[in-house]
Amino acid sequence: VGGQEIECVINGEYSVACHRDRDQVYLPFSFIHKYFEVYGKITSTDGVDKFEWSHSYSKVYHPKKKYDPRGTFATFENYNVEVRERVKCISGIEGVPVSTQWEPRGFYYPTQIAQFGLAHYSKNVTEPEPRVRIIDDGEKVLENWIVSKDATISRVYDEEMKTKVLKFSTSDHVSSQVWLKVNISQDFVLSLDVWFKPNSSITVVLQNKDKKETVYLHYVTSNQLIYAQEDHIYHGIGTEVKWRRITRDLIIDMQKGWALLDRPKRKSPRNKFRICSVMLRGRGAVCGVRVSSSEHMAQFYAAADWLASGQRARGGWPVLARRHVAPSVPDLKPGWLSAMSQGHAISVLSRAYHRSGRARYLLAAQRALLPLDVPSAHGGVKAMWMDKYVWYEEYPTTPPLFVLNGFIYTLLGLYDLHVIEGENSISLAKKMFDDGMTSLKTLLPLFDTGSGSFYDLRHFTLGVSPNLARWDYHATHVNQLYLLAGLDPDPVLIDTAKRWEGYMQGKRAAHN
Amino acid sequence: VGGQEIECVINGEYSVACHRDRDQVYLPFSFIHKYFEVYGKITSTDGVDKFEWSHSYSKVYHPKKKYDPRGTFATFENYNVEVRERVKCISGIEGVPVSTQWEPRGFYYPTQIAQFGLAHYSKNVTEPEPRVRIIDDGEKVLENWIVSKDATISRVYDEEMKTKVLKFSTSDHVSSQVWLKVNISQDFVLSLDVWFKPNSSITVVLQNKDKKETVYLHYVTSNQLIYAQEDHIYHGIGTEVKWRRITRDLIIDMQKGWALLDRPKRKSPRNKFRICSVMLRGRGAVCGVRVSSSEHMAQFYAAADWLASGQRARGGWPVLARRHVAPSVPDLKPGWLSAMSQGHAISVLSRAYHRSGRARYLLAAQRALLPLDVPSAHGGVKAMWMDKYVWYEEYPTTPPLFVLNGFIYTLLGLYDLHVIEGENSISLAKKMFDDGMTSLKTLLPLFDTGSGSFYDLRHFTLGVSPNLARWDYHATHVNQLYLLAGLDPDPVLIDTAKRWEGYMQGKRAAHN
Numbered sequence A, B: 001v002g003g004q005e006i007e008c009v010i011n012g013e014y015s016v017a018c019h020r021d022r023d024q025v026y027l028p029f030s031f032i033h034k035y036f037e038v039y040g041k042i043t044s045t046d047g048v049d050k051f052e053w054s055h056s057y058s059k060v061y062h063p064k065k066k067y068d069p070r071g072t073f074a075t076f077e078n079y080n081v082e083v084r085e086r087v088k089c090i091s092g093i094e095g096v097p098v099s100t101q102w103e104p105r106g107f108y109y110p111t112q113i114a115q116f117g118l119a120h121y122s123k124n125v126t127e128p129e130p131r132v133r134i135i136d137d138g139e140k141v142l143e144n145w146i147v148s149k150d151a152t153i154s155r156v157y158d159e160e161m162k163t164k165v166l167k168f169s170t171s172d173h174v175s176s177q178v179w180l181k182v183n184i185s186q187d188f189v190l191s192l193d194v195w196f197k198p199n200s201s202i203t204v205v206l207q208n209k210d211k212k213e214t215v216y217l218h219y220v221t222s223n224q225l226i227y228a229q230e231d232h233i234y235h236g237i238g239t240e241v242k243w244r245r246i247t248r249d250l251i252i253d254m255q256k257g258w259a260l261l262d263r264p265k266r267k268s269p270r271n272k273f274r275i276c277s278v279m280l281r282g283r284g285a286v287c288g289v290r291v292s293s294s295e296h297m298a299q300f301y302a303a304a305d306w307l308a309s310g311q312r313a314r315g316g317w318p319v320l321a322r323r324h325v326a327p328s329v330p331d332l333k334p335g336w337l338s339a340m341s342q343g344h345a346i347s348v349l350s351r352a353y354h355r356s357g358r359a360r361y362l363l364a365a366q367r368a369l370l371p372l373d374v375p376s377a378h379g380g381v382k383a384m385w386m387d388k389y390v391w392y393e394e395y396p397t398t399p400p401l402f403v404l405n406g407f408i409y410t411l412l413g414l415y416d417l418h419v420i421e422g423e424n425s426i427s428l429a430k431k432m433f434d435d436g437m438t439s440l441k442t443l444l445p446l447f448d449t450g451s452g453s454f455y456d457l458r459h460f461t462l463g464v465s466p467n468l469a470r471w472d473y474h475a476t477h478v479n480q481l482y483l484l485a486g487l488d489p490d491p492v493l494i495d496t497a498k499r500w501e502g503y504m505q506g507k508r509a510a511h512n
Ligand SMILES: [Ca+2]
Pocket: A394, A405, A406
């Protein structure tokens, strides 16, 4: 194509070099991208190049059926909490993620733990049955463990496990071990029951398929979360001498070790490694050793159990990190509660109760309602809009923020509990859900920018510049609204969902 | 410049032909213009072409000093109400505009009449002294009127006017007239005192400078507003037999006649025409005949007098046109009041009182406050936000709309009256202003879209798509906020004004 150069003066402020072809002026996409924050890339199909322009980078999921608290949670089957950079590792003791989001040393963030549980629960619903390879179950499937010098093994019936287990004992010598040579690729979730005396460990050796790299994953009787040195990555599994089941995604554990060593993140290590051996050291017993493509329910219950055990008497899961929210607002001090944690925890515990029938989960879910009725200024998470409409605050600041996505997640928790309690019951959860839905349907329009959505209403409560939702949060809003529109026929929900989805394709509200 | 064609696929929906030069893709501005509604044109300076990109098409005025109710009103010295297409004409009886905005037959729209008054008041403040050419004042400047067959004139002292006037009488014969040949260009505002018996008229003949076109502007003793036939345009000046002063912008009168004849609007007729004669017919008297470059204060007082006379006992100026506001809202029935009318009227009347000292204007301004305290549902213009914050409604619908610009204009009216009453007085206007400012400072953030402003809050009150303000309304918001920021130091006013001005240059609020 022909044409000349022409200088384009942008709002009288700066210039951009453009092309001109008669009366048409062509502007470089690099400028358009920065000016409007739209996205584009050249793609090639059958040797033909095209430029693909995208107004946003996020995806909306249209629910195929009415939301059911016994099934997937929102769109969480697509979440992968543990790969997030702000997850330091999966605790070897608790089996739940440890966050570094606001505290680099790592802390248990109840929202993240609940999301981990809900993602695994949802994947368990949507994914096909996992492949499970039993390595050694003590009775039917037995491996020939190699016993080195100074080491012993025996197979004995255990009263507690009600099965035969593998007892082992090694000396302090570094080469004294009980081990197994395997060759497992594709699947990497190891699980086993362990009973370890102090200074015992299980080590899994992973090897790159071209054999150039060997990684040693050590699970050691220690309370230290994770540490790493060269090819050795250590996860503490605690020091309690008792039977407990350990479930480890070995690839995740390897990646978290690498992150600690500041090694660059790698693409799809799952395809490049294999498990080549398993070693036991110290003194103890193991049984039920297996490797699976996934162990979603074990990971889900790890979250449910952490929540049930970690709940405080007044129903909350305090966040033990200081949280800076906005320049003009006092920080949330360690120990703050989040309505989103409470709601997500309720969603986890309701499902755990539904699946297990254990009353402990139901009671914890019900107790989790209490902070929703306590004002933020008094240690709870409740804000009021103009003294009229309740809002469950993801961040219980004073003044309040009215974060939208966290509030809706809280509503889902309330709905979950209400349904699991029995839909005909008149429960506190139901009342809190109804009140919250009234608030949502009333205030939702205030989150509409005409071309996107606000993340919160800080512009109203703090008088500062609005906090626009980036596209992934906006997509979350849209997904949440489609879900709620299936539960409540008020047109404001479905109309807003559709309009907001349109904004992601560059549509805008009309101007006068 | 070189390059190839490349197809650009927009959000997977449609394609646009673009240029490609290595990794850079160039998009045609015709697409960008439609997609983002930005503006651009090629300009040429010293033979060099540039492309000028503008995010918006409107202008912000930064006030040079604190707003003073004795001076210009907002930025109204830039307004020219009478040229607007929705102004049918300037009434020959009232001297104020007649609107066709919601009623094609024409009606007196108090907001428009007040704006007409405020624009002329403001122009009187900012423009240099007008050029005035006295044609015939009956005593010092006398013209030699040409008296045709069957016609008579005499110069007699008039008790009421306290000056000598020109009495005239013509026969019914079409050629019987008293007339004057003149040659006036550049200035076109004719004013004179008339005392006309029935079937009398004054005609002004305008001629195109190349003499190809002659237009006859007839001011006739009739109650018909305006009619036109070929080159003859008629304005009714009423049938009352009494002295009254007529002030006519002849160019406006000519254009309104042309509009009635569906002739296309012409560019700057002021430079192309001249006044070539003035004719009297019928029986009556005239005096104080003059042609000026402007008669702003006469036009201002025409508005003030219309407002003072037309006010109803309960303080309102009912709008006698039905108003459709939004699809889901019942129409406003003829007779509705507008807080913007009330506020603008107060601004006119306060200035009229300040300039004239006539108590009539002050009392009318004070009475105009009454509807601001009557809820919209009961015939007034007051809405409440969440039962807490008062809003003076430009369109008093149920549910309310919370139009921003009209509300701020109402606040200016309240401020004007308060200052004119004496700044130390504790008046109803002051209390209403303070309450309104509290509402404004509280709710202003809700009008912020992060990249522009909302015209109203219908998305909240009706649950419909937001009504974005087009750029000229947005610029009005910014101008209004800069003005108010000079009266109230609350940072929300100046911060919002600056942020909103930035939106006009493509700046946006941050996303998270
Ligand atoms: Ca959040």
